[in-house]
Amino acid sequence: QETEKGAYPYYMLKEVSEQPAVMRRLLRRYTKGASLQFDVKLLAALKDADQLYIVAAGTSYHAGLVGQALFEQLAGVRTTAFLASEFAYHQPLLSQKPFFIFLTQSGETADLRQVLVQINAKNLPSLTMTNVLTATLAREATFALDLAAGPEIAVASTKAYTAQVALEALLAKALGAAKGQAAAKAFDVEHELSLAATGQQALIDQQSAIHELAKEMFATTRNAFFIGRGTDYYVSLESALKLKEISYVQAEGFAAGELKHGTIALIEPGTPVVAIITDPTTAARTRSNAEEVEARGGKVLRIVAESLAEPGDDLIVPALNPLLSPLLTIVPAQLLAYYTSLDRGYDVDRPRNLAKSVTVE
Ligand code: G6P
Numbered sequence: 465q466e467t468e469k470g471a472y473p474y475y476m477l478k479e480v481s482e483q484p485a486v487m488r489r490l491l492r493r494y495t496k497g498a499s500l501q502f503d504v505k506l507l508a509a510l511k512d513a514d515q516l517y518i519v520a521a522g523t524s525y526h527a528g529l530v531g532q533a534l535f536e537q538l539a540g541v542r543t544t545a546f547l548a549s550e551f552a553y554h555q556p557l558l559s560q561k562p563f564f565i566f567l568t569q570s571g572e573t574a575d576l577r578q579v580l581v582q583i584n585a586k587n588l589p590s591l592t593m594t595n596v597l598t599a600t601l602a603r604e605a606t607f608a609l610d611l612a613a614g615p616e617i618a619v620a621s622t623k624a625y626t627a628q629v630a631l632e633a634l635l636a637k638a639l640g641a642a643k644g645q646a647a648a649k650a651f652d653v654e655h656e657l658s659l660a661a662t663g664q665q666a667l668i669d670q671q672s673a674i675h676e677l678a679k680e681m682f683a684t685t686r687n688a689f690f691i692g693r694g695t696d697y698y699v700s701l702e703s704a705l706k707l708k709e710i711s712y713v714q715a716e717g718f719a720a721g722e723l724k725h726g727t728i729a730l731i732e733p734g735t736p737v738v739a740i741i742t743d744p745t746t747a748a749r750t751r752s753n754a755e756e757v758e759a760r761g762g763k764v765l766r767i768v769a770e771s772l773a774e775p776g777d778d779l780i781v782p783a784l785n786p787l788l789s790p791l792l793t794i795v796p797a798q799l800l801a802y803y804t805s806l807d808r809g810y811d812v813d814r815p816r817n818l819a820k821s822v823t824v825e
Contacts, residue, residue: 466614474812476618476710480798481668483626486613487661487791490630493612495654500638506607509589510639513563516543519551519579520567521822523621526702527628528567530695530790534632537787538648539640548575549825552582564590564605567632569616569624570821571599578825580604593631595624609635618813619820620709622798625702626664626791630657633788656784660791663782667795670779671803674796677778678803681736681765688713689727690797691720692740693750699740699790703797710805710815720746720753733761738797742769742781742789767793 472478494501510516516535518528528545535543542559548566552575564583566576571594580601583590592605595613602608613627633653640648667674682688688707690700700717707715718727720739731737739754741747747768754764768777769789781792805812 467617474618474802474806476620476622476798476802476812479616479618479623480795480802482614483623483795484661484665484668486623486627487630487657487664489612490627490634491654491657493610494631494634500634500641500653502635502638503607506591507638507642509606510539510541510563510635511642512561513541513589514561515559516541516563516565517551517558518543518545518565518567519548519576520545521548521573521575523625523702523705524567524569524628526698526705527625527632528565529698529701530629531565531567531632531636533695534629534636534787535639538633538636538645538651539643540645540647541639548573548579552578552825555582562588564588566590566592566594566601566605567628568592568599568601569595569611569613569621571596571601572821572823573601574823574825576601577604593628595627617820619815619818620706620801620812625794629788629790630660633657651785651787656788659782659784660788663784663792664795666782667792668799671799674779674799675803677765678800679807681738681763682707682711682713682800682804683807685713685734685736687730688715688736688738689730690715690717690738690740691723691750691753692717693720693746694743695786695790696720696740696742696746696750696793699793699797700738702790702794703738703740703801706798706801707804709818710801710810710812711808712810712816713804720750723753724756728756728760731757731760731762735762736765737762738765738767738800740767740793741772742793743786744772747772767796
């Protein structure tokens with residue numbers, strides 16, 4: 465039964481463990497032979513747009529940030545992710561031909577609905593990517609796509625995040641191909657997503673080692689930082705959110721280069737900092753930021769792509785196109801959060817003060 469825990473102590477661990485299967489399910493759902501299967505009307509509407517506006521909240525917003533890079537680089541279309549609660553009341557100037565993408569696990573988040581009502585009133589085109597196709601946001605948008613992650617029960621979102629990133633990649637590839645973009649042609653999304661599934665499994669298989677790292681890093685700490693650049697920065701934001709949601713550690717994600725502009729003042733002997741390093745363009749710079757933390761007594765855990773690994777790195781993630789690295793780097797971060805919450809004796813699946821679906825603004 466998809467909605468039962470089975471042998472898992474918590475839904476969160478079950479859902480983290482399901483991610484490789486979700487990647488494969490999305491591939492089956494959206495590919496046929498060598499071609500991608502998307503509604504021709506949806507692709508035509510996207511092709512017609514001069515800018516994509518991704519609107520989301522929480523974890524889904526963090527997946528939307530990764531989507532910016534995917535749509536810009538693969539499909540050559542200007543793309544910006546917005547927090548729904550901000551966009552609703554402080555709308556930026558819209559482009560001539562905007563297209564809206566609502567990213568939402570539940571399909572019911574009130575902050576997003578507020579935006580959708582406004583853009584429907586202006587007759588602007590939209591797509592909802594959701595795990596619940598019968599939900600309000602799916603019904604009220606012009607188009608809807610299924611995240612196919614299966615029911616997500618734990619309050620902390622895990623497999624919906626990776627499903628969102630993977631589905632954005634599939635759609636960005638399809639759009640880029642329809643527009644004749646060279647970058648899309650060179651990006652073998654099916655191959656990359658099956659590599660992602662295998663890589664995720666390899667990381668899940670290291671859960672006892674990750675549990676040890678969680679103890680070393682976060683057992684008693686009151687705060688923690690995650691740093692990275694580019695998509696590694698976006699994963700840092702999501703990693704910090706996971707940790708704070710379920711373990712109540714005050715965790716923050718930062719752009720690694722910004723550390724020296726303020727956050728480094730918070731580093732004391734023993735402060736835990738996780739550095740995520742998967743982008744060859746910035747790897748050396750993030751490494752030196754991590755060393756600055758260590759020079760001030762901070763305790764650094766390095767999560768590094770295989771091709772960039774150096775002796776002493778703590779966790780190596782398998783090779784994957786850097787655009788999709790969040791599909792891998794988030795897995796150890798999810799597990800670090802899970803074990804920290806578990807070891808501190810909290811109810812992992814039902815953190816205090818939080819709801820799975822937030823239907824008030
Ligand atoms: C709630 C949940 C978060 C989720 C956010 C957005 O705050 O606790 O895990 O990321 O809502 O939800 P959505 O269903 O729109 O993705």
